[in-house]
Amino acid sequence: DAKTTQPNSMESNEEEPVHLPCNHSTISGTDYIHWYRQLPSQGPEYVIHGLTSNVNNRMASLAIAEDRKSSTLILHRATLRDAAVYYCILRRDSGAGSYQLTFGKGTKLSVIP
């Protein structure tokens, strides 16, 4: 499976933007970039996903590098409720094992009031 690399932890001040980076240098053409987050004592929650173009939704934005070897999850205005572990995951769109989400250690985001 293609691997992702994320910083272990990051800090942000409340109401400021947060940029969470992810490196995926071995990404293949059929891999989608997914982000999930896990709040304390809860199951993971889908945040956003994309293939090549930047994506926006009500939760966040996803900026994908032109060569697709890295991406950045952007929270436009961090709130205390955004404190969580954020996982960057590569997912094949079909084929054996494409149903699995392969979670790494993720980035633990702390939000400072």
Place this chain on the structure above:
Amino acid sequence: GAGVSQSPSNKVTEKGKDVELRCDPISGHTALYWYRQSLGQGLEFLIYFQGNSAPDKSGLPSDRFSAERTGGSVSTLTIQRTQQEDSAVYLCASSWLYTDTQYFGPGTRLTVL
């Protein structure tokens, strides 16, 4: 609507006993997944159901682990002769199709004494 639910939320058992963990997926979701998360670790894929059949059981850590799904809905994960290393949070997720966004339940925290 109702999300994925799991029961019990917490289970404490003695080494050597059998346990059953239950997952109620979102109504209409055909795909169901079990993951395990040990303390401080990422999620480990266990098994995937499409309808009532399990095309991939390769993630089950030993033959003490089994899972079934009946009526294309509720799933039960059974662990026989529990060991201390089985202590973890067991997470269930469901989705419409196997490539879609996965929706996670809150998990069952299993503690084996």
